[in-house]
Amino acid sequence: MPQELATAELARILRGEALPPGRAWTDLLDAAIAHGVLPLLAAEARRQGGGHGIEALNRAAPAEAALVMLRVRELRAALDALGRSGVTPLVIKGAHLQWTHYGTPELRPRTDTDLLIAERDAATTRLVLESLGYQPLAHVTGDVAFTQFHHWRDDGAGARHALDVHRRVANPRAFAGALTFEEMTAERIPIPELGPNAWGPCSVHALLLAAIHRTAHHANSDRLIWLYDVRQLCASLTAEDWSRLVVDAMRGGVAPYVGSALARAGALLGARAPAAVLKQLLDAPAGCDAAVFSGAGGRPRDVLVSDWRHLRGWGVRARFLREHLLPSPSYMRSRYPGSSAGLLPFLYVHRALAGLARLSRK
Numbered sequence: 001m002p003q004e005l006a007t008a009e010l011a012r013i014l015r016g017e018a019l020p021p022g023r024a025w026t027d028l029l030d031a032a033i034a035h036g037v038l039p040l041l042a043a044e045a046r047r048q049g050g051g052h053g054i055e056a057l058n059r060a061a062p063a064e065a066a067l068v069m070l071r072v073r074e075l076r077a078a079l080d081a082l083g084r085s086g087v088t089p090l091v092i093k094g095a096h097l098q099w100t101h102y103g104t105p106e107l108r109p110r111t112d113t114d115l116l117i118a119e120r121d122a123a124t125t126r127l128v129l130e131s132l133g134y135q136p137l138a139h140v141t142g143d144v145a146f147t148q149f150h151h152w153r154d155d156g157a158g159a160r161h162a163l164d165v166h167r168r169v170a171n172p173r174a175f176a177g178a179l180t181f182e183e184m185t186a187e188r189i190p191i192p193e194l195g196p197n198a199w200g201p202c203s204v205h206a207l208l209l210a211a212i213h214r215t216a217h218h219a220n221s222d223r224l225i226w227l228y229d230v231r232q233l234c235a236s237l238t239a240e241d242w243s244r245l246v247v248d249a250m251r252g253g254v255a256p257y258v259g260s261a262l263a264r265a266g267a268l269l270g271a272r273a274p275a276a277v278l279k280q281l282l283d284a285p286a287g288c289d290a291a292v293f294s295g296a297g298g299r300p301r302d303v304l305v306s307d308w309r310h311l312r313g314w315g316v317r318a319r320f321l322r323e324h325l326l327p328s329p330s331y332m333r334s335r336y337p338g339s340s341a342g343l344l345p346f347l348y349v350h351r352a353l354a355g356l357a358r359l360s361r362k
């Protein structure tokens with residue numbers, strides 16, 4: 001089945017429309033996995049009475065439920081340790097929504113846990129995670145160009161736990177002021193299932209974050225699990241929340257991107273947003289380099305130029321260039337395993353030339 005047809009078929013089923021008789025479910029399995037909606041598809045098939053050859057789908061729910069149990073134990077331990085060290089992160093995106101906006105957490109699969117922390121807590125967070133046995137994933141890091149870092153740990157029970165720690169809601173500098181950690185913390189909500197140090201954003205901020213994530217990092221993707229998040233968040237908003245969403249989105253310069261996410265979630269999955277709200281959002285001017293981030297996203301070099309324009313001061317710009325051009329030697333050794341220290345200057349040149357080629361691509 002072509003990808004576009006499979007996506008349309010999945011969306012139709014997830015909207016709650018009747019299952020087609022005699023559906024060959026194997027045609028949809030790969031698409032459902034790619035879109036992150038396999039448990040949702042299985043739940044909808046069961047809700048409609050099954051009998052459609054959904055054995056493969058039914059195996060997905062117990063596996064995801066077992067993984068949820070392992071992740072809860074692991075995440076609670078990490079959050080408790082961070083709390084003892086004075087760090088209170090926000091659990092965001094899928095790890096937050098699976099507990100607050102889905103009927104059961106196994107309906108919202110994910111591959112990692114996203115945390116948002118204050119800038120001042122970055123070093124402490126790294127030390128705490130490494131003391132728990134988490135290993136840093138080798139990647140380019142910094143304070144200007146790259147403001148997230150990744151750690152992972154195998155728990156001995158066959159599960160790998162990956163933590164993606166963010167210091168702002170999106171890497172592109174254009175979105176740096178759209179929604180801050182301090183704003184989100186002021187209206188945070190508890191996630192009791194994850195322990196006393198587990199907090200997540202309120203629904204309005206979670207919806208803003210979902211829209212920013214879709215635009216800033218995924219070129220306005222129609223991946224169904226991200227749009228299903230939007231649908232679930234829409235269902236939780238009050239009239240007052242919708243008014244706040246418009247105000248916050250306009251103030252942050254992301255109103256059209258929020259409107260786009262709402263419109264696509266509505267078209268594909270039946271998400272409901274007030275018509276007046278949707279019009280206000282879509283008609284508002286974009287303050288975050290619309291030419292770069294609208295549509296299917298710009299080229300990497302366009303994002304790089306956008307970042308450069310949003311930096312203030314030549315000292316900050318010098319650090320920005322250094323982080324891009326001269327990542328740490330440990331990163332270079334992981335990127336080019338087996339290379340001797342004497343080859344490092346040549347490897348930096350090779351990396352720079354390969355980067356120039358990538359910058360011209362979509």
